[in-house]
Amino acid sequence: MKPAAFDYARPRSLSEALELLARPNVDARVIAGGQSLVAMMNLRVASPGLLVDIARLPDLGSATEEDSTVFYGACVTHAMIEDRIGPDPSNGLMPKVAETLAYRAVRNRGTIGGSLALADPAAEWPCVLAALDATAIIEGWNGKKAVACRDFVTGIYETRLAAGEILTAIWVPKLSPEARWGYVKLARKSGEFALSLVVAVRDPARGYARVVLGATDGPPLILEATSRLCGRGRAEPAAAREAVAADLARAADRQFDAFRHSLHATAALRALTQATEAAA
Structure with missing residues (x-):
């Protein structure tokens, strides 16, 4: 099957992406890697009227390190984590998880933020991030908020994300060497x-x-x-x-x-x- 007709936009900034999501009378969805959403669209399980592609937004595709934490941009791919491109706060847990996720072609495109935001009940990252006591960073027109990953997923394909909001980053505390x-x-x-x-x-x-x-x-x-x-x-x-x-x-x-x-x-x-x- 093929998806229903839809519009596509690639914003140049987060504010532009939020503006697109706020359009009235448009069922807009965020896309980054698209490894799950596109398959769902092909099956007509999802039929958004507008795809807002955030894959190339500045700062969303990299990981930054602070004293006790690592901030993952939502568009960091599974392959980047598997290949240890950037800091690892988990003493090897996250790279191990990434290498068991689907297949390399999927890992090259799929993102950690996309996996968490989709909230497939069998997905790896929601479980792993809850175990690591990570925090999801969400941005919308009402500002920025932080939600513990243990509380982020509320049901099957249901999360704490409200309409018009974007999961922009994931904060993961560093494990100690003894962990x-x-x-x-x-x-x-x-x-x-x-x-x-x-x-x-x-x-x-x-x-x-x-x-x-x-x-x-x-x-x-x-x-x-x-x-x-x-x-x-x-x-x-x-x-x-x-x-x-x-x-x-x-x-x-x-x-x-x-x-x-x-x-x-x-x-x-x-x-x-x-x-x-x-x-x-």
């Missing part, structure tokens, strides 16, 4: 979306630990009991299984069948082990 992480993606084959996805981060220098479950038919789930256990360091297998089981029981509203429940439990236990195996 450890675990990443488990279970899929039928390499490059596919995950059937289960778990990210565990433990940073004892900051007193921080978080375990996040993705591919849950909704927003990423923070596994609270498992996160507390992760923060304590290496856990006994029985305690780990108990914590994961308690967290999945609290997510009963997601209605996982037995197969998905087993996948999520297995992925969570593996990621927890990876994040704590070097703990004293």
Whole structure:
């Protein structure tokens, strides 16, 4: 199939992009890499009347480093993260995630901001950024605001982005050298979306630990009991299984069948082990 007819604009500034999005009686959508949106348009799942291309806006395609944080422009591509073009605040976690995302042709064009803004429930970045305690920077005519990535996704393809707003950057705090992480993606084959996805981060220098479950038919789930256990360091297998089981029981509203429940439990236990195996 081919998409319905649409108009296309490439603004030269963020203010011009916001003006285009504010046009009355026009269903305008932001596009950067277009690896998901164009496919949805071809299937007529999405039919915007205007595409506003922000891929070449200044500052959105680079990463900048400060003392304790790295700011990723929303148009930084997966390939740039995979190839470590720019600073890495995650001690290797983000490059590892990027190399497992789809295929190289997709990674060359797809962007971290686009993935987060689309909020596909099986996508990697919403889960990873929530685990890293990252913050989304949103700009609109009413100014700039910051939203924690753990709260940014509100449902399947639903986010805290309001009409006329653009996700412009993602702020990621740096992990300390002592930090450890675990990443488990279970899929039928390499490059596919995950059937289960778990990210565990433990940073004892900051007193921080978080375990996040993705591919849950909704927003990423923070596994609270498992996160507390992760923060304590290496856990006994029985305690780990108990914590994961308690967290999945609290997510009963997601209605996982037995197969998905087993996948999520297995992925969570593996990621927890990876994040704590070097703990004293």
